[in-house]
Amino acid sequence: MLGKLFKYDLKSLGRFIFPLYAVLFGSAIAVRLFLELFGSGADSQGAASFVYTLLGSVIAIVYFLSIVASIFGVYVVIAINYHKSLMSDRGYFYLTLPVSHDMHLISKLLAGALLILLSAAVFVLSFLPFIIGNVQLPEILDVLGKVWETIRELFLSKNAWLILTLLAIGYLFGIQILIFFCITVGQLIPNHRVLGAFLAFIAHMILSRSISGIFAAAGLERLDIEIFDMATVGEALSGILLRSIIYYLIIYAVEYVITRFVMKHKLNIE
Amino acid sequence: MSIILEARDLTKYYGRDLAVDNLNLTLEKGQIIGLLGPNGSGKTTFIKMINGLLTPTSGMILINGEKPGVNSKKVISYLPERCALPDWMKVKELVKMYGDFFTDFSYDKARTMLSDLHLDENKPYKTLSKGNREKVQLILAMSRQAELYCLDEPIGGVDPAARDYILRTILQNYNEEAAVLISTHLIQDVESTLDRALFLKEGQIVLNDTVDNIREQRGKSVDALFREVFAC
Numbered sequence: 001m002l003g004k005l006f007k008y009d010l011k012s013l014g015r016f017i018f019p020l021y022a023v024l025f026g027s028a029i030a031v032r033l034f035l036e037l038f039g040s041g042a043d044s045q046g047a048a049s050f051v052y053t054l055l056g057s058v059i060a061i062v063y064f065l066s067i068v069a070s071i072f073g074v075y076v077v078i079a080i081n082y083h084k085s086l087m088s089d090r091g092y093f094y095l096t097l098p099v100s101h102d103m104h105l106i107s108k109l110l111a112g113a114l115l116i117l118l119s120a121a122v123f124v125l126s127f128l129p130f131i132i133g134n135v136q137l138p139e140i141l142d143v144l145g146k147v148w149e150t151i152r153e154l155f156l157s158k159n160a161w162l163i164l165t166l167l168a169i170g171y172l173f174g175i176q177i178l179i180f181f182c183i184t185v186g187q188l189i190p191n192h193r194v195l196g197a198f199l200a201f202i203a204h205m206i207l208s209r210s211i212s213g214i215f216a217a218a219g220l221e222r223l224d225i226e227i228f229d230m231a232t233v234g235e236a237l238s239g240i241l242l243r244s245i246i247y248y249l250i251i252y253a254v255e256y257v258i259t260r261f262v263m264k265h266k267l268n269i270e
Numbered sequence: 271m272s273i274i275l276e277a278r279d280l281t282k283y284y285g286r287d288l289a290v291d292n293l294n295l296t297l298e299k300g301q302i303i304g305l306l307g308p309n310g311s312g313k314t315t316f317i318k319m320i321n322g323l324l325t326p327t328s329g330m331i332l333i334n335g336e337k338p339g340v341n342s343k344k345v346i347s348y349l350p351e352r353c354a355l356p357d358w359m360k361v362k363e364l365v366k367m368y369g370d371f372f373t374d375f376s377y378d379k380a381r382t383m384l385s386d387l388h389l390d391e392n393k394p395y396k397t398l399s400k401g402n403r404e405k406v407q408l409i410l411a412m413s414r415q416a417e418l419y420c421l422d423e424p425i426g427g428v429d430p431a432a433r434d435y436i437l438r439t440i441l442q443n444y445n446e447e448a449a450v451l452i453s454t455h456l457i458q459d460v461e462s463t464l465d466r467a468l469f470l471k472e473g474q475i476v477l478n479d480t481v482d483n484i485r486e487q488r489g490k491s492v493d494a495l496f497r498e499v500f501a502c
Contacts, residue, residue: 004370008356015358092354096321097371098343190285269323 001099010114012085016077017115020070023120025129027063032129034059067123074119078112079179087187091269101263103212105180105256113172158238164247174252180206181255184262187269208251215243274299274345274418274449275320275396279329282315282473289315291473292329300446302463304481304492305453307470310501312406314351314362316407316470317422320451321348333418344373347416351423353403359395361406364395368410380413383439392430401428405436408485412439419450425459457493467492469499 015172038052085094086104131140152160181204186197275297281445282290290312297303305313318324319331322338333342355364369375384391387405392432395403403426409417421440425433440450441463454460467484469477474500484492 001371008367012356012358071308089352089354090356092323092352093356095323096343096346096348098340099371100340118412265325267323267325269318 001097001171002103004098004101005099006111007082009085009111010108012081013074013077013115015113016158017070017074017119020066020073021118023062024066024070024122024126025065028126028129030059033122042184063126064241067126071118074112074115075179078108078115079183082108082180083183087183087193087269095267095269101260105260105263108148108180112176113169116172116176158235159242160238163238163242163245166242166249168181168246170245170252172249173261177252177256177259178258181259184259188262188266190268203254204251210249212244212247215240271290271453272299273297274334275451275492276332276335277316277329278332280316280319280326280331281328282312282319282324283327287467289473290319291327293475295468295475295478296452297418297449299449302440302444302452303466303468304448304457304460305451305468305470306455306492306496307455308455312468313470314422315473317348317420317451321346321416335494345417347372347411347414347419347425349408349411349419349421351426353373353393353400353407355400355403355407357403358394360394361389362391363390364406364410364488365391368439373412376413377413380409383413385407387435393403401432404428405426406420408436412443415448417448419448421450423451423454425454425456432460455457457496458473461492464492471498 002217034056038056084090085108175219178201185200186193188193189196189199200237273296275295277293277295280290280293280295281288293312293316305316307313315324319326320338321345322335331338334345336342356367359367365377365380365384368380369377381391384406386408389398389402389406389409397404398406404424408421408424408428411421419440424440425436428436430451437460440452444450452460452464461481464481466480468475477495481492482497484490488495490498
């Protein structure tokens with residue numbers, strides 16, 4: 001059943017997101033073509049210059065907006081899909097399917113995670129039209145290698161793979177669980193469901209920020225300022241980062257349990 | 271006949287408003303039951319609790335001896351009073367989806383009914399009229415071989431010609447191993463179909479009797495009795 005739910009969740013999410021990817025690639029190619037064909041347009045005068053500027057601006061704006069939409073829009077689509085499927089009209093169908101609440105949640109999390117991953121990949125790939133022909137692959141790999149080295153030295157000097165794995169889990173599932181938690185808790189306040197969701201979000205922010213702040217302060221306090229070298233700083237920051245990620249993952253796990261509990265025992269769909 | 275549904279001291283509040291009040295009831299298989307009552311009498315709330323869409327404030331509801339859950343959802347075919355299907359799908363995709371999730375779903379039955387009611391499987395659901403959307407939803411619900419059919423206002427939004435077809439379909443699906451619970455205001459239309467009538471008033475059962483008894487002992491039709499009990 002999980003496979004079937006996943007299939008329909010992916011279809012439901014994909015019908016908004018996949019066209020967005022097409023717009024992103026299309027506009028990236030259009031920007032590159034514009035630069036290739038009309039790059040010298042800046043030298044032209046009067047009406048021609050105005051047309052070049054206008055056309056270039058429109059294409060660039062579309063490209064920029066589609067980048068923003070594909071990165072952040074995926075979360076909006078995930079939130080709308082969750083609300084419509086389980087907390088609104090469509091809940092009358094989906095919640096009467098012979099599957100457990102866990103299966104609904106896991107299916108939605110997996111479908112959402114796949115699209116978050118795809119969005120990140122599509123974002124990176126959308127730079128291809130600009131790179132091809134202008135920059136050589138070894139140069140890119142060299143820059144990426146240097147960036148990675150700096151990050152590794154500063155934040156990942158210890159437990160690098162553990163931190164990266166936990167970060168990936170948090171990135172793919174954490175925000176989704178937070179979205180599900182807020183919407184589900186919000187429906188506990190009849191007639192004020194949006195306000196309820198907003199209050200749940202505020203509660204999450206206050207709790208998570210205050211305790212992660214305490215973690216960070218405690219970590220920095222242990223840092224010996226007298227021996228202030230990169231290795232010591234890197235080690236301290238790695239520790240703070242690892243503790244913060246674990247702390248956030250615990251919060252997301254608790255929010256998943258609360259979401260599941262409300263769905264199972266306090267469900268009151270509109 | 272075996273019991274398919276049992277409600278024990280079932281109560282539901284919405285805030286301070288009482289929707290279902292200490293309801294005790296058993297339903298047996300092999301019957302078509304009319305759940306009848308005016309607006310706000312608690313019919314939809316009761317049906318939503320049967321389907322696990324609402325949590326009772328107190329008391330319990332059992333389907334085949336179990337609380338609403340995965341097992342009860344396997345044996346209940348539910349028709350909500352609103353359009354609940356994903357409207358971006360085509361009708362044939364909805365048929366496929368029902369078949370994917372419900373092992374007791376009959377593709378042949380669904381296609382026959384769609385054809386009889388002249389509904390095009392290739393049309394997107396959202397392009398259908400409200401009445402046709404309700405027909406599709408009802409067809410999908412009635413194409414299952416369920417043990418309990420919960421039909422909330424199944425004929426409210428459809429034309430009189432389709433109503434006759436739908437009621438005939440309900441009768442055809444009826445068997446000794448299934449119960450059909452129909453919530454409706456259109457008592458005259460369904461009266462000839464019903465075996466039993468439940469009158470719900472302010473969340474309480476005020477009448478639970480067979481249609482034959484109502485006619486023989488009270489000398490009235492269910493519709494006439496309803497108008498008498500719920501007179502304004």
